[in-house]
Amino acid sequence: xxALEETELPIALxxxxxxxxxxxxxxxxxxxxxxxxxxxxxxxxxxAGGLISGYALAVAVGAIAxxxxxxxxxxxxxxxxxxxxxxxxNVLSAIAPNYALMMLGRILAAxxxxxxxxxxxxxxxxxxxxxxKAAAISIMFGGLTVANVLGVPLGTFLGQAAGWRSTFxxxxxxxxxxxxxxxALTPATPARSGGSLLGEFRVFANRQVWLSIVVTILGYxxxxxxxxxxxxxxxxxxxxxxxxxxxxxxxxxLGLFFGNIAGGRAADRNLPVTLIVLLAGxxxxxxxxxxxAGNQIAAxxxxxxxxxxxxxxxxxLQMRILGHAEQAPTLASGANIAxxxxxxxxxxxxxxxxxxxxxxxxxxxxxxxxxxxGALLVYLLATRLPGGEFASRRGVAVAAH
Numbered sequence: 560x561x562a563l564e565e566t567e568l569p570i571a572l573x574x575x576x577x578x579x580x581x582x583x584x585x586x587x588x589x590x591x592x593x594x595x596x597x598x599x600x601x602x603x604x605x606x607a608g609g610l611i612s613g614y615a616l617a618v619a620v621g622a623i624a625x626x627x628x629x630x631x632x633x634x635x636x637x638x639x640x641x642x643x644x645x646x647x648x649n650v651l652s653a654i655a656p657n658y659a660l661m662m663l664g665r666i667l668a669a670x671x672x673x674x675x676x677x678x679x680x681x682x683x684x685x686x687x688x689x690x691x692k693a694a695a696i697s698i699m700f701g702g703l704t705v706a707n708v709l710g711v712p713l714g715t716f717l718g719q720a721a722g723w724r725s726t727f728x729x730x731x732x733x734x735x736x737x738x739x740x741x742x743a744l745t746p747a748t749p750a751r752s753g754g755s756l757l758g759e760f761r762v763f764a765n766r767q768v769w770l771s772i773v774v775t776i777l778g779y780x781x782x783x784x785x786x787x788x789x790x791x792x793x794x795x796x797x798x799x800x801x802x803x804x805x806x807x808x809x810x811x812x813l814g815l816f817f818g819n820i821a822g823g824r825a826a827d828r829n830l831p832v833t834l835i836v837l838l839a840g841x842x843x844x845x846x847x848x849x850x851x852a853g854n855q856i857a858a859x860x861x862x863x864x865x866x867x868x869x870x871x872x873x874x875x876l877q878m879r880i881l882g883h884a885e886q887a888p889t890l891a892s893g894a895n896i897a898x899x900x901x902x903x904x905x906x907x908x909x910x911x912x913x914x915x916x917x918x919x920x921x922x923x924x925x926x927x928x929x930x931x932x933g934a935l936l937v938y939l940l941a942t943r944l945p946g947g948e949f950a951s952r953r954g955v956a957v958a959a960h
Contacts, residue, residue: 569686572695574740575679576702578642581733582675583706585649585668586614588714588726595723600658613662614669615904619897622673626893627760629674634682634889635745638675639738645671646734653727664727673900676700677893680877682745690827692881693874697823700873704819708812712805762887763894770941771880774934775898776905778838778876781931782869784906785845786811788914788923789862795920797858810859814866822871826878831948834875834938841868842931849924873899883946906930 589596589610597607629637648668655661676699683699684692718726762768785792793799793807825833848861877895884891909930910923918925942949 568691568695568698569744571686571741571744571746572683572698574737574744575638575683575699576705577733577740578638578645578675578679578737579699579702580706580710581702581730581737582645582668582672583703584710584714584726584730584733585645585665586618586672587707587711588718588730589614589665592715592718592723592726595718596661599723600661602658606658610662610665614665614672615900617666617669618672619900620673621670622677622893622897622900623890625670625674626677627890629678630887630889633747634678635741635747637678638682638741638745641671641675641678642734642738642741644668645675646731646738649727649731649734653724653731673896674893676703677896678889680892680896681881681889684878684881686746693826693830693878694820694823696877697819697874700819700870701816704812704816704870708809708816711812712809715805760887760890762884762891765883765946766944767883767941767946768880768891768894770937770944771876771883772895772898774834774838774938774941775876775880775895776902777930777934777937778841778872778902779869779899780902780906780909781845781927781929781934782841782865782906783903784908784910784930785848785865785924785927786869787903787907788910788920791914791920792852792924793858796852797855798853799855799858807859807862811862811866814863814868815870818867818869818871819873821867823874825871826875830875830878830882831942834872834879835935837868837872837875838931838935838938841865841872842928842935844868845924845928845931849921849928852921852924 593607593610596610597603600607625641629640632640645668648664648666648671651664651667652661653664655664679699680696683695687695714726714729717729718724789808789811790801790804793804794801799807822833822837825837844861844864848858848865851857851861877892880891880895881888906927909926913922913926914920941947944950
C-alpha cells in the first residue's frame with residue numbers, strides 16, 4: 560500500500576469509515592452480549608437471538624425503502640439524517656427497559672445501515688476520480704471490517720465488564736463522532752433532480768442490474784454461509800477449544816480488512832478480471848478449507864484467506880452495479896446492500912441445512928464453494944450478454960455518475 564496513494568484520498572472518506580465502524584459494531588457486537596441481554600430481559604437466548612435476525616431483516620428493508628425515500632435529498636444531508644437515526648436507535652437500545660423497546664432500537668439502527676452504505680458508496684465514488692472509485696468505496700467499508708477485527712472483541716469486553724448497556728452508549732458516541740465528521744468534511748453532493756421515484760425504479764428493468772444483484776447474493780452468500788457455522792467447524796473438525804474461537808475469528812477479521820483494501824485497488828485497475836479471479840479464488844479457498852479443516856494450521860490459513868477473498872469482492876460488486884445504473888445509482892447501490900444481507904440469510908440457511916441432514920461440520924464449506932461457483936458462472940454469463948464488460952469492448956464497465 561503506497562503512502563502517496565493514501566494521501567491522495569479525501570479525508571471525508573474516513574468520516575464515512577467512522578460511520579461504517581459504528582454500524583458494524585451495532586450489527587455484530589450483539590452476538591457476544593446475548594447471554595447478558597437475555598438474562599436482563601428474562602428471555603431465552605433463542606428469543607434474544609431475534610435481535611440479530613430482526614436487525615438483518617430491517618437492513619434489507621431500509622437499504623431499498625429509505626434509499627428510495629431519500630433519493631431527492633442532498634446526499635450529504637441524507638447521510639446526516641441517517642446518522643441521527645442511528646444514534647437514536649442505539650440510545651434507545653442502551654436505555655430500553657424491556658425487550659420490545661430494545662428490538663425497536665435495533666430496527667431503527669438497522670434501517671440506517673443499508674441506506675448509509677448504499678448512499679455512502681455513491682458519495683465515496685463521487686469524491687474521487689474514476690480510477691480510484693473502488694478504492695474509495697473500500698475505505699468506507701473499511702470501517703465495517705475494523706469493527707470485526709477490533710471493535711467487536713472490545714465492545715464485548717466492555718459490555719461484560721461494565722454492563723451490556725455501556726456498549727450501546729459507546730456506539731452512540733461513535734455515531735456522534737461520525738455525524739460531526741460527515742457534517743464538517745463531506746461536501747454537498749446533490750441527488751439527481753427531475754424524474755419520479757417510479758422512474759428511478761425503472762433501473763430494475765435493466766437485466767445487468769439484476770445479474771449484479773444475483774452475483775452479490777451468491778458470492779457473498781457462499782462466504783457467509785461457511786462463516787456462520789465456523790465455530791462448529793473449528794471445534795468439531797479442527798479440534799480447537801471453544802475458548803480459542805473468538806481469537807481465531809480475529810484472524811478472519813484481518814482477512815476482511817486487508818481483502819477489502821486490496822480488492823478495491825484491484826477493481827480500479829480491472830474490474831471484470833478482478834471479480835473473476837476473486838470469485839474463482841474464493842470457491843477454491845472454501846473447497847481446500849473443507850479438505851484440510853482437520854489440520855489446525857491449515858484451518859487458520861483458511862480463515863484468513865476466506866475473509867480476504869470474500870470481502871475483496873465487495874468494492875467491485877458495488878462498482879459493477881453502479882456502472883449499470885447511471886440513471887439511479889443511489890437506489891441500485893442500496894439494492895445491492897440489501898443483496899448482501901439476502902446473501903447472508905441464504906448462506907446461513909443453506910449451511911444449516913447441510914448440517915441438519917447429517918453431512919457434518921465441513922459441509923457448510925462445501926456448500927459455500929458450490930454457491931460461489933454459481934456466482935462465478937452467473938458473472939461470466941453477465942459479462943457476455945448485451946451491456947456486459949466483454950460484450951461492449953469497454954473492458955471495465957464502471958460508470959461515473
